[in-house]
Amino acid sequence: MRELAERLGVNPNTVAAAYRTLRERGVIETAGRRGSRVRSKPATTARELIRVEVPPGVRNLSEGNPDPALLPALAGAFAAAAEEGDREPVLYGHAPVEPELARLARAGLDADGVPDGPVAVTSGALDAMERVLMAHLRPGDAVAVEDPGWGSLLDLVPALGLRTVPVGVDDEGPSPDDVRKALAGGARALIVTDRAQNPTGAALSAARARALRTVLADHPETLLVEDDHGHHIVDLPLHALAGTTRSWAFVRSAAKAYGPDLRLAVLTGDAVTLDRVRGRQRLGPGWVSRIVQRAVVRLWSEGAVDPAAVAARYGRRRDALIGELARRGITAHGRSGMNVWVPVPDETGAVARLLHAGWAVAPGARFRLSAPPGIRVTVSTLAEGETEPLAETIAAALGPAGGPVRTYA
Known part of the structure; x- marks a missing residue:
């Protein structure tokens, strides 16, 4: 950085800021003492560009x-939520999470064996994962991800200046041997899809969950992030890994069962992780619309989805x-x-x-x-x-x- 600053005739802080911006935008990736490298493709939309142009009739x-x-039909739920909002408008300084949403979400998590923890609401699963990763990791840190896995997540990780470490999957979930190798190699976080894995349809079995817990127990400092977007669209039981490590987060999205445009996911985790996520959220969007949250409460309470x-x-x-x-x-x-x-x-x-x-x-x-x-x-x-x-x-x-x-x- 000093050499580049001298060559360009600028302050070294300017060069450092430029490197930081390039990392944040996913243009370069850092690897500790091995330095920084230019990525072969911009990270933010690389996989989104790999699409099939579908002509008419196909x-x-x-x-x-x-x-x-x-x-489910949304009109009735939103009308009722809007009426409630007219009676009790949400203003600055009010609680960011609808109390009844938190209660219902926590009851569902308890029933599925997810450890107790505070509840936050984010704008979908990817928003939750980004906030959790940024709450714990620094540019250059490695994240173990499923391969094949969710394309948006595979783009998000390098866009945050982090490095992806691929972990193979089969029908029962991530390979314990691959996870062990990734964590032993320095990966600081692991992201697992519990059910309805995209794109393979994998779902954690009880035996695979036990094997992964054994691996994670040897690496208690790992940040564990679980994605349960398959909630209410799958009939396989949940075998959560949450709580095996000190830092963990569990994300449950409403998109697949109730509609992608709701942009709502429930997030729970250890107290430190949730405190960091909620604190940073307050400095950004503040909260997810309480009208949307109340509409989701209606959908859940009325059994809008079987x-x-x-x-x-x-x-x-x-x-x-x-x-x-x-x-x-x-x-x-x-x-x-x-x-x-x-x-x-x-x-x-x-x-x-x-x-x-x-x-x-x-x-x-x-x-x-x-x-x-x-x-x-x-x-x-x-x-x-x-x-x-x-x-x-x-x-x-x-x-x-x-x-x-x-x-x-």
């Missing part, structure tokens, strides 16, 4: 959205596609949620051939770091009569010349 199964037909029915509907669609693919000799994965992951030998070719045949799927490059190639098929709106034609088209797109297909673990 069936779009690429976007990862829930089935609109399974989302979790078992929604989970069964998604499960039938996943199982049907996986079964049809298996009958054609193709291995696919989708233990929970609304996506099916299909390992392929040639990702670009498979996506292009499917698009030409009238089906748009998501290229696996949006979700991968070092994992083998694949495609993600969102089955949330897949009709019964579409399953067999889609499986037949996928089989044809892979073709006999593609060679053996590797699994994603």
Whole structure:
């Protein structure tokens, strides 16, 4: 920095500020004494650009959205929340969390075995994860992430100036051996999806959760972040890891079950983590609209979503596609949620051939770091009569010349 300051004829503090800005924007990544390196691509939107342009007439199964037909109507809940807001308007200095929302959320967390902790409300799961990571980590710190995993998270981590360490996943969740290796190698945080993992549909089993707790017990200083966005759309039990380490956070989003536009997630965790998150939130947006929070309370209280029915509907669609693919000799994965992951030998070719045949799927490059190639098929709106034609088209797109297909673990 001193050399650059002398060469440019500026104050060293100016150079330091420029480096800091580049780290914050994800243009460079730092690696301690090994220095700083320019990233090959800007981090903020790299994976968002890996999209399929869907022409008219093509069936779009690429976007990862829930089935609109399974989302609840919002008008009544918001009307009631607005009326309540007219009677008791929320003003500056009022509590940022709706008391009834906190009570219902805490009751649900208690029922699922999530350790006791304060409750905060954020603008979705990704907002919660960003706040938790920034509350504990510094630029250059390493974060262990699932590979393949959520593309937005894989972009967020380097955008914060942090380094991603890939951890392989199978149908039961992250590999304990990979997690052990990542933490032993210096990763300061681990992010785990409990159920409905995007893109593979993985869900933590009881045995896998026990194995991961054993690994984490040897690294008690690890920041553990859990994402349970599958709440109310899956019928598999939760096997939470929360509380295994000193610093932990558990995020439960309303997006998949109640609607992405609600932009609401419930966050709990250890007292220090939540205190830091809430303190920083006060200096930014302040709070998530209490009208939105009250509307969600109405949706929860009135049973606007039947979790078992929604989970069964998604499960039938996943199982049907996986079964049809298996009958054609193709291995696919989708233990929970609304996506099916299909390992392929040639990702670009498979996506292009499917698009030409009238089906748009998501290229696996949006979700991968070092994992083998694949495609993600969102089955949330897949009709019964579409399953067999889609499986037949996928089989044809892979073709006999593609060679053996590797699994994603």
